Amino acid sequence: MRFISEEESAALVDHALAFAAAREALIAAVAPGTTLFPAVLGHGSEPANRFSIKSGSTADYAGLKVGSFWPGNPDRGLPRHNSVILLFDQAVGRVDTVIEAGRVNAYRTAAADAAAASVLARPDSEVLAVFGAGNQAEFECAALARILPIRTVLVVARDHDKVAGFAERLRGQGAAVEVRAASAQEACRAADVIVTATPARAPLFEADWVRPGTHVAAMGADAKGKQELPPALLERAALFCDLPEQSRTIGEFQHAPAAAELRAIGAVLESGEGARTDPAAITVFDSSGIALQDLTIARAILAKWVSKGHEPFGG
Secondary structure (H helix, E strand, O other), X not given: OEEEOHHHHHHHOOHHHHHXXXXXXXXXXXXXXXXEOOOEEEEOOOOOOEEEEEEEEOOOOEEEEEEEEOOOHHHHOOOOEEEEEEEEOOOOOOEEEEEEOHHHHHHHHHHHHHHHHHHHOOOOOOEEEEEOOOHHHHHHHHHHHHHOOOOEEEEEOOOHHXXXXXXXXXXXXXXXXXXXXXXXXXXXXXXXXXXXXXXXXXXXXXXXXOOOOOEEEXXXXXXXXXXXXXXXXXXXXXXXXXXHHHHHHOOHHHHOOOOOOEEEXXXXXXXXXXXXXXXXXXXXXXXXXXHHHXXXXXXHHHHHHHHOOOOEOXX
């Protein structure tokens, strides 16, 4: 069994690798022979300590990701979020590779946003509004700045101390943009792209603040009851997601009208059809997170790890 530590995987991952893996995963999600199993949501001995298990298989690979959220960890000098990815040897059913993937998970989640935005956002998008100023919000902005001509990032957050260091953290990821704090209304009215990366359970802004032509990415909803967007926005936007049945259950689109058409972004990426055709249309992408994102990025990291001189089968 091969083991890649958190330190090793963090050194191997980057936005380009994550983007390619996310695009591959989203397309694989709509391919024949792919199975994505229902997410398991659980908690530790303390109910506030939560974890999820997401698993899936294709004709070529299978595995799972265990993601955890321990809110008290910062008091211990540890991150709240952590992830471990397991890849199976399908011939014998043993675990072939274990990858600690805390930092990798931030890249992986942001990459799905960027892959969707590459076909849904207007190609001239320059102003990005982001709700949240935590670790994931930073990665979302950096991933989008790679594929869109983003010049300005408007950060909507309760903690202004986090906003103060946001521009420097983005520069560390190669994104040289202007960053400033803004109110929710100001940010939405100015934005070409809006990203929500929060644990919210109620809408973060009003639907009529969103301009025609805006692309919205909801990244935070991954459990029943979570919500970041106003339902009125979902009534007049074109709706896309990573996995429609999961989005209806635990994603943002649990709050969408029952008759709304949900389109899998993988089908758009694969065919090149069904993306933005009207510059004035509002598009919404919901990312509730699928196991294939974890498995494809794990396979890419494994290949890079082997290319660095590690034994392909351990040792």
